[in-house]
Amino acid sequence: MGNSFVFMLLAVIAVGSAIGMLVSRDAVHSALFLVLNFITIAVFYVVLNAPFLAMVQVTVYAGAIMVLFMFVIMLLGAERLRGMWGDRPSELVFAAFLGFLLVVTFLIALVMEGKTAVSANMIDSSPVALGLRLFEGYVFPFEVVGILLLSAMVGVVILTISNKRGKNV
Amino acid sequence: MTPGQIAIRALIVGFSVSMVMVTGFAYTTLLERKLLARLQHRIGPNRAGYIPLPGKNGGERRLIKGFLQPGADAVKLFLKEDQTPAGVDRFVYNLAPMLAVIPAILILAVIPWAGEITIFGAHFAPYFAIAPGLDVAVLYMLSITSIGVYGVVLAGWASNSKYAILGGIRASAQMISYELAMGMSILIPVMLADSLDLGVIVSQQSGYWYALHIPAAAVFLLAVMAELQRLPFDLVEAEQELSSGFNVEYGGMRFGMFFMAEYMKMVIFSAIAATLFFGGYRGPFVDQLPGLGFFYLFLKIVAGLCMLIWIRASFPRLRYDQLMAFGWKRLLPIAVLNFIIVAVVIVLQQEGIIF
Numbered sequence: 001m002g003n004s005f006v007f008m009l010l011a012v013i014a015v016g017s018a019i020g021m022l023v024s025r026d027a028v029h030s031a032l033f034l035v036l037n038f039i040t041i042a043v044f045y046v047v048l049n050a051p052f053l054a055m056v057q058v059t060v061y062a063g064a065i066m067v068l069f070m071f072v073i074m075l076l077g078a079e080r081l082r083g084m085w086g087d088r089p090s091e092l093v094f095a096a097f098l099g100f101l102l103v104v105t106f107l108i109a110l111v112m113e114g115k116t117a118v119s120a121n122m123i124d125s126s127p128v129a130l131g132l133r134l135f136e137g138y139v140f141p142f143e144v145v146g147i148l149l150l151s152a153m154v155g156v157v158i159l160t161i162s163n164k165r166g167k168n169v
Numbered sequence: 170m171t172p173g174q175i176a177i178r179a180l181i182v183g184f185s186v187s188m189v190m191v192t193g194f195a196y197t198t199l200l201e202r203k204l205l206a207r208l209q210h211r212i213g214p215n216r217a218g219y220i221p222l223p224g225k226n227g228g229e230r231r232l233i234k235g236f237l238q239p240g241a242d243a244v245k246l247f248l249k250e251d252q253t254p255a256g257v258d259r260f261v262y263n264l265a266p267m268l269a270v271i272p273a274i275l276i277l278a279v280i281p282w283a284g285e286i287t288i289f290g291a292h293f294a295p296y297f298a299i300a301p302g303l304d305v306a307v308l309y310m311l312s313i314t315s316i317g318v319y320g321v322v323l324a325g326w327a328s329n330s331k332y333a334i335l336g337g338i339r340a341s342a343q344m345i346s347y348e349l350a351m352g353m354s355i356l357i358p359v360m361l362a363d364s365l366d367l368g369v370i371v372s373q374q375s376g377y378w379y380a381l382h383i384p385a386a387a388v389f390l391l392a393v394m395a396e397l398q399r400l401p402f403d404l405v406e407a408e409q410e411l412s413s414g415f416n417v418e419y420g421g422m423r424f425g426m427f428f429m430a431e432y433m434k435m436v437i438f439s440a441i442a443a444t445l446f447f448g449g450y451r452g453p454f455v456d457q458l459p460g461l462g463f464f465y466l467f468l469k470i471v472a473g474l475c476m477l478i479w480i481r482a483s484f485p486r487l488r489y490d491q492l493m494a495f496g497w498k499r500l501l502p503i504a505v506l507n508f509i510i511v512a513v514v515i516v517l518q519q520e521g522i523i524f
Contacts (some may be wrong), residue, residue, distance in 0.1 A: 028261065029260075029261070032261070032323075035319070047442050051303070051304070051305045055305050055309055055311075058313075058315070059308065062315070063312055063314075063316055063318070063348075064315060064345065066349075067322065067341050067345060068345070070323075070326075071321055071322075074325075075338060127304060127305060154498070163299060
């Protein structure tokens with residue numbers, strides 16, 4: 001009873017903030033709605049007995065990535081967005097089509113797999129269990145993702161260095 | 170205990186700790202003004218209130234002159250005109266001071282204030298905190314700290330002022346940069362104690378303080394100073410350049426809330442530094458008399474505050490490029506290298522290769 005009430009409340013906030021992010025015509029307001037959405041999802045993780053994931057979600061998404069977003073928005077002065085429906089109707093049609101595809105995929109997944117929901121209490125999601133999983137069972141994908149991110153970072157560094165070469169060192 | 174009892178206990182403890190902190194922050198401002206004045210050969214605030222004591226020759230000695238100054242400041246801030254400048258984004262402008270204060274209060278939840286203790290018949294185990302035994306306490310601390318940057322950034326943006334937005338942009342860049350070094354240095358106590366639970370980290374320090382790992386403690390203290398935006402890292406509100414940075418358009422109690430957040434963070438980060446590196450609530454005879462824990466932690470917090478104030482009085486402000494270069498090219502490599510060395514040594518010890 002208590003859990004379903006919390007779930008409904010969180011669901012309303014999550015969906016509301018997502019819609020707010022889309023509808024808002026001010027980029028900073030949109031970013032704030034997205035932060036609220038991320039934090040709500042973090043609370044979902046807590047309800048699902050996964051506090052470690054919740055904390056990582058808040059630190060990485062709300063604390064680091066969205067601050068960088070905010071930084072770029074403020075630096076570029078790009079707060080004002082275009083009208084709600086965009087400039088070209090074709091964009092809107094394409095977006096609607098993609099959204100429809102997403103819903104269809106979701107429904108298919110729900111019908112095919114949905115009957116085997118796992119109870120939150122059955123999963124051991126302590127930091128120790130998660131770390132062991134990550135570094136024993138999934139060590140190869142983990143390393144691949146790490147190298148991918150590292151190469152992106154090196155790429156950014158090289159791009160900025162070659163722009164400045166010759167001007168000042 | 171049932172979940173309901175746990176919730177009620179957390180509410181009571183949380184309320185009392187927050188109240189102590191809200192008055193404590195006021196006296197932190199007094200401590201700072203008095204100590205700073207002494208370090209600069211001034212007297213400091215000495216008009217509002219004193220403790221009268223009998224002195225020599227029938228006269229009286231006045232002790233702690235000016236101890237009512239925080240109250241006077243609060244009354245002044247509350248009675249000031251609450252004005253909103255034209256052209257601001259009203260919603261975000263009003264939201265920003267709250268977003269500055271709320272994370273500062275939220276971090277309080279995981280700090281262990283004393284060991285296992287019984288107060289008024291209520292038994293607190295394994296230690297006295299609002300949320301004891303949280304196995305992700307260190308991560309919680311880091312995530313709430315990373316949320317704290319929003320107050321400053323949004324205040325800068327919403328004020329619709331060039332000085333304010335420059336302060337806000339500087340704040341976000343600075344806090345993101347120094348968060349990395351801070352995170353790396355926090356990992357050292359975590360690895361040594363083999364736990365993310367702050368209570369375990371404290372109880373593991375019964376033998377020696379983790380501050381003996383000097384690189385980790387030094388990096389942590391420097392990163393905390395940058396995170397708190399205090400001299401020599403207070404580029405965010407450099408008076409000569411930005412008048413006062415992100416909060417230049419705020420007045421009255423709204424400004425007071427930024428002030429409050431800053432000083433509460435000073436107290437809280439002193440408590441965190443004490444917990445992670447200086448043995449937290451532990452001290453002589455604390456196992457026999459658990460109540461001493463509050464006293465030891467209080468002493469350590471005051472020592473931390475005095476150190477922060479002393480540094481503020483001693484060093485000039487860095488230049489902005491120096492700040493960034495120091496964070497990325499010095500502090501972060503040292504933190505990473507230290508992390509790798511400690512990790513390797515711990516593994517070698519576990520394998521029995523070295524002692």
